[in-house]
Amino acid sequence: MNEINAQKVNDFLKTRIGARFKTWLKICTHCGMCADTCHFYRANDKDPKMIPSYKVRFLLDILKKKGKVDKEYLDKVYSTVYHECNMCRRCTHYCPFGIDIALLISLLRAMLFDQNIAPEGLRKAIENYRQFGNQMAVTDEDWVDTIQWCEEETAEELVGLTIPIDKVGAKMLYTVNAREPMFYPQDMMEAAKIFYVAGEDYTYSSKPGWDDTNLAMFCGDVKTARTIVENTFKRADELEVQQVGVTE
Numbered sequence: 048m049n050e051i052n053a054q055k056v057n058d059f060l061k062t063r064i065g066a067r068f069k070t071w072l073k074i075c076t077h078c079g080m081c082a083d084t085c086h087f088y089r090a091n092d093k094d095p096k097m098i099p100s101y102k103v104r105f106l107l108d109i110l111k112k113k114g115k116v117d118k119e120y121l122d123k124v125y126s127t128v129y130h131e132c133n134m135c136r137r138c139t140h141y142c143p144f145g146i147d148i149a150l151l152i153s154l155l156r157a158m159l160f161d162q163n164i165a166p167e168g169l170r171k172a173i174e175n176y177r178q179f180g181n182q183m184a185v186t187d188e189d190w191v192d193t194i195q196w197c198e199e200e201t202a203e204e205l206v207g208l209t210i211p212i213d214k215v216g217a218k219m220l221y222t223v224n225a226r227e228p229m230f231y232p233q234d235m236m237e238a239a240k241i242f243y244v245a246g247e248d249y250t251y252s253s254k255p256g257w258d259d260t261n262l263a264m265f266c267g268d269v270k271t272a273r274t275i276v277e278n279t280f281k282r283a284d285e286l287e288v289q290q291v292g293v294t295e
């Protein structure tokens with residue numbers, strides 16, 4: 048049974064496939080020069096199905112079908128764009144036309160996301176970003192508690208060490224992967240020691256904008272991806288810092 052909204056699929060792609068994408072799809076000569084640059088191709092005994100240009104064949108096909116594809120078809124797309132390409136862009140550097148396969152794959156991922164199809168882990172992370180401003184669903188309260196706990200623990204080793212939070216006018220807003228407060232606070236402690244010894248003028252933000260991962264980008268959820276970046280810029284602005292330190 049076709050559970051897919053064909054009109055939505057068609058409209059989504061039609062409005063996003065502009066001149067650049069159309070040109071790329073048209074000028075690809077299927078020369079295969081990109082094949083050997085792809086680690087998936089090489090790791091799969093040079094399986095022709097793993098040639099980068101072949102992986103984006105769905106785009107023209109879906110448009111030709113005016114979006115009339117079924118769930119089974121989209122499962123194949125899913126398998127290709129998530130299990131056969133990690134959007135490293137290596138192939139782009141070797142294509143004589145500079146065709147950006149990763150960007151085309153990203154468009155397919157976005158089309159799937161629009162149909163509510165994405166890996167479970169990414170979907171959960173996106174919910175967390177939307178609700179908590181970070182991928183691990185750390186509350187603002189737990190985040191600040193963790194920083195303070197890191198400060199206490201580290202100050203036992205380096206007397207006088209402090210970890211600044213919301214310091215207006217600091218030189219740098221320091222951001223982390225949300226997995227650090229959740230699973231690896233020792234990384235934050237090590238960073239605090241380095242900053243202390245180096246005399247670095249930095250601050251953490253107590254409010255969203257401190258998680259520098261952007262997993263929404265990987266499934267083409269542009270809206271959430273944009274909000275994540277905006278959160279950081281907003282805090283950098285409010286705290287009047289000169290730089291943002293990104294660990295990811």
Ligand code: SF4
Binds near residue numbers: 075078079099100146
């Ligand atoms: S993407 Fe570029 S390198 Fe790869 S087959 Fe097409 S034209 Fe050749």
Ligand code: SF4
Binds near residue numbers: 133134139
């Ligand atoms: S962008 Fe995708 S297709 Fe191109 S080399 Fe990387 S993994 Fe292979």
